[in-house]
Amino acid sequence: MKLVIVGGGGFRVPLVYRALATGQFAGVITEVVLHDSDPSRLKAIARVLQTMPLPAGSSRPQLETESALDHALAGADVVFAAIRSGGAAGRVLDERVALDEGLLGQETVGAGGISYALRSVPQMLTVAESMRRVCPAAWLINFTNPAGMVTGAMQAVLGDKAIGICDSAAGLVSRAATAAGVPLVEGSLAGVDYVGLNHLGWLRGLTYDDVDRLPGLLADPQRLASFEEGRVFGPDLPRLLGAVPNEYLFYYYFHREAVRSLSGAAETRGAFLHRQQEQLYTELLTTPEPFAVWDGARLAREEGYLAEARPDAEERDEAGLAGGGYERIALAAMRALLTGQPTELIVNVRNGGTLPALPPDAVVELPARLDQTGATPLPAGPLTTHQLGLMGQLLAVEEAVIHSAVHADRDSALRAFLVHPLIDSAHAASRLLNGYERAFPDLAAFWR
Numbered sequence: 001m002k003l004v005i006v007g008g009g010g011f012r013v014p015l016v017y018r019a020l021a022t023g024q025f026a027g028v029i030t031e032v033v034l035h036d037s038d039p040s041r042l043k044a045i046a047r048v049l050q051t052m053p054l055p056a057g058s059s060r061p062q063l064e065t066e067s068a069l070d071h072a073l074a075g076a077d078v079v080f081a082a083i084r085s086g087g088a089a090g091r092v093l094d095e096r097v098a099l100d101e102g103l104l105g106q107e108t109v110g111a112g113g114i115s116y117a118l119r120s121v122p123q124m125l126t127v128a129e130s131m132r133r134v135c136p137a138a139w140l141i142n143f144t145n146p147a148g149m150v151t152g153a154m155q156a157v158l159g160d161k162a163i164g165i166c167d168s169a170a171g172l173v174s175r176a177a178t179a180a181g182v183p184l185v186e187g188s189l190a191g192v193d194y195v196g197l198n199h200l201g202w203l204r205g206l207t208y209d210d211v212d213r214l215p216g217l218l219a220d221p222q223r224l225a226s227f228e229e230g231r232v233f234g235p236d237l238p239r240l241l242g243a244v245p246n247e248y249l250f251y252y253y254f255h256r257e258a259v260r261s262l263s264g265a266a267e268t269r270g271a272f273l274h275r276q277q278e279q280l281y282t283e284l285l286t287t288p289e290p291f292a293v294w295d296g297a298r299l300a301r302e303e304g305y306l307a308e309a310r311p312d313a314e315e316r317d318e319a320g321l322a323g324g325g326y327e328r329i330a331l332a333a334m335r336a337l338l339t340g341q342p343t344e345l346i347v348n349v350r351n352g353g354t355l356p357a358l359p360p361d362a363v364v365e366l367p368a369r370l371d372q373t374g375a376t377p378l379p380a381g382p383l384t385t386h387q388l389g390l391m392g393q394l395l396a397v398e399e400a401v402i403h404s405a406v407h408a409d410r411d412s413a414l415r416a417f418l419v420h421p422l423i424d425s426a427h428a429a430s431r432l433l434n435g436y437e438r439a440f441p442d443l444a445a446f447w448r
Helices: 013-021 039-051 069-073 087-100 111-134 147-161 168-180 214-218 228-233 236-241 247-253 255-264 269-284 290-303 326-339 385-407 410-419 426-439 441-446
Strands: 002-006 031-035 062-066 078-081 139-142 162-164 192-197 200-208 343-350 363-371 374-377
Touching (some): 013 031, 013 326, 031 039, 039 062, 039 290, 069 111, 078 111, 087 255, 087 426, 111 139, 139 147, 147 343, 147 363, 168 214, 168 247, 168 343, 192 385, 200 214, 200 247, 228 236, 228 247, 247 255, 269 290, 385 410
Parallel strands (some): 031 062
Antiparallel strands (some): 192 200, 192 363, 343 363, 363 374
16 A cells, blocks of 8 residues: 655654554555655655664555655555645744734634635645546545645545544543543544534533533533643633633634734744754754654654643643654544544544534534545534534635635635634735735735
8 A cells, every 4th residue: 555645844754654664553554655845855854764763573664755746646545645835934924924913823723824725725736636637546634734724625626535634633532531531442432522623623522421521521620720721721711611622712712812922922833943944954864863853853843832822831741742643643544544444533524414504515623434435424413603603704714715726816815814703804804915925926926
């Protein structure tokens, strides 16, 4: 079986490769091809993989690098897509333009997320078209952010062969279940009521032995404080909502605080990563210990993740620093799709009739059953008015972004900024789009 990683020079690739060579995923994939537009990044990450220490008896998949997309995709059984349009430098601009307008500067949420999507979606549509031409039977597992928007755009080309993943929902469920005393069975999401869009979801129930244990958790401030989301949102907000929000909802429920924190930071998250990557990829090409250098950088990155949401510079849980999120979910999905061994995961998938209040073709983030036929959402309870309202607003943004990307329509891009709930002025929306066009000249040229 052949796996192609589009964006194979990316930072998370070693986590995927290590999991492919060890444990429950070993042997599923025999060939890995890394594709990236930057040859030096490809070479740097290939050095990390080639020097990565593995337990005795591990079987390294054959590794190749390829800079031509069609050549990389030829014969693929499954494709992981993890690109960052504009690189780390682009993320800095996504953040900075929004912050200069006094608005949230974050890579997937708010104005920065729209800018990122306006560049990511056209690139990923190119990947989808290439897959349809070169490897039409292959599955696409999308990591590229904003994952919901990108997956929705690619489904227009690949249909249900395109599935999106994110580790934040799975991490929330795992941490909350531990705090509630609910044992989770690997491969099963029985009793888990989670609903939302990518980076916009709520854990609404944890049923065990026919009893929903979530209300007891929400009523217990001490147990809530034992895991990351409970500390981020405090004891009152989850109790009032009757649910534990995904960590990214911090930017909605504490918008003013997030903007103040990000505006007052010595450097944005993107600026830190840009500085780190400029040094790191150069060092990886020359150091005699590329894996050790990469792993140290990985820990430094994880420590700063969503730092603005953690009170008093609180350090992340050890579980969050250990890794094992994206790659575990992606490989579990891959194994189910390729082997037919079913599993249940929270993924970004076409709604169909699961949530009747939303359009059938909307990409939602829900527990789903995955097997060789694809991903089928598990039954979900009705949305609250609050959940429906917020999800509906964000789906309107996603529809506008995708229409802009497919039809090179600037008005649709402007509409995306205009209707986003975290952008509080039509004048600001117009200034934001003008600012991103100045920051990314190719974006302005795309609409001409």
